Amino acid sequence: MARGKVQMKRIENPVHRQVTFCKRRTSLLKKANELSVLCDAEIGIIIFSTHGKLYELATKGYFFLLVCLPLTQTMEGLIERYKTACGDAHSTAAGESNQSQVTLYMLALIHPSVDDRLALQE
Numbered sequence: 001m002a003r004g005k006v007q008m009k010r011i012e013n014p015v016h017r018q019v020t021f022c023k024r025r026t027s028l029l030k031k032a033n034e035l036s037v038l039c040d041a042e043i044g045i046i047i048f049s050t051h052g053k054l055y056e057l058a059t060k061g062y063f064f065l066l067v068c069l070p071l072t073q074t075m076e077g078l079i080e081r082y083k084t085a086c087g088d089a090h091s092t093a094a095g096e097s098n099q100s101q102v103t104l105y106m107l108a109l110i111h112p113s114v115d116d117r118l119a120l121q122e
Helices: 013-037 073-086 093-110 114-121
Strands: 044-048 054-060 063-067
Touching: 013 044, 044 073, 054 073, 063 114
Parallel strands: none
Antiparallel strands: 044 054, 054 063
16 A cells, blocks of 8 residues: 655644654654765765754765764864865855855744744634
8 A cells, every 4th residue: 555645734733743853854864874875975964953952964985973962073074075165155254144144044944933923824
């Protein structure tokens, strides 16, 4: 018997939402680790839960490190490589202000205002 198609919308029940988050987070990290091992690729994933807890995966080919603590040397190395690959724009003052704008935008997406929530309910 085939599984039903999952609708892409927010799960309203907080318990079901947390269970789904845990299962999908685990699956995502497992798949990223498998890709890293099979293709000898460096992969970095940063996940923040709705409660603000940090989940991180930083791989170096077949060797990976999974931590729920502050960023590790491996993750910092991956971020530095990303910045280098994207050019000098990320390391300049303009890049830093651009990064803060992106951070504010992400916060607005994660924590919508009360007016936005009321508009969604209508």
